[in-house]
Amino acid sequence: MICPHCKRKHIVFNGRLQDGKQRYKCIDCKKQFCETTGSFFFRNRTPLQILIVAIFFHLFVPARIVRIFLYFLFRCSLSEASICSWSRKFLDRCPDIQQRGRPATIIIRHTDEKKIVIAGKEAWCWSTADPATTVLTSSISWSRSLADAKNHLRKHKKIESTIDIHVTDGLQSYIKATHLFGRTTKHAVRGLQEQPFVYKKRILFISNLPVERSNSRVDAYIKLKVREHFSNFKQAERTRKAFMLTQIIQRSAFRCKGLGAFSTALDEQTTFAELAAPPTILH
Secondary structure, rough: OOOOOOOOOOOEEEEEEOOOOOEEOOOOOOOOOEOOOOOOOOOOOOOOOHHHHHHHHHHHHHHHHHHHHHHHHHHOOOOOHHHHHHHHHHHHHHHHHHOOOOOOOOOOEEEEEEEEEEEEEEEEEEEEEOOOOOOOEEEEEOOOOHHHHHHHHHHHHOOOOOOOEEOOOOHHHHHHHHHHHOOOEEEEEEOOOEEEEOOOEEEEEEHHHHHHHHHHHHHHHHHOOOOEEEEHHHHHHHHHHHHHHHHHHHHHHHHHOOOOOEEOOOOEEEHHHHHOOOOOHHO
């Protein structure tokens, strides 16, 4: 444990708070703190367990359903506005999330953009997925220019420095942006139908269907959360982060690791509660 004020490790026990939480004191800066100091849960009168459950389930279902679930589980009456407010604060603090693709002999990645509406204006949601339709990197921009395509692929390059085949649609910006991965990366323009592609004397049948299926899941999630349009850019970013979180949680549950720990590009064993703490603990 480190001091949230001076970031040093000379910590000693200093009694307990009225609610039973352990209190600590920093020998260097002489300040007192508890485990939740500086985090999303600091000075929140709602019990920590209820907060975590409410935010967790609000990632998957609307607030009205979460409210009913909390009543039967904890016998507490909470408003939908409170649940939405907690989720907004949590997602604002949550760092950007990316996933590592599954290991493969030939690394194939699919990139596509889909149109969304933010405050009545046209915007674009970019997604890079693996052949298993899992979105690895996502981003939002106001246009789909070459600069925006490069920004998205630079973001993906942070978790995968090289890929073998980059599959996209006919947008010309992808052709130049693919060069960011190096000359060894091959670019393939494909639609929904599989077509042969020769790579290192091997014939592969590939299409851009995986990322199209991912975009369908993104559409369904947007309709579930905001009914097809966003009121501002920040709301769109929150929804994008929430979708990435749901993917990671579902992927972790499928691997039987439990819902408490999941893999991100920032930390291999970051718990759900830790994501609510300041982003500095993940860097």
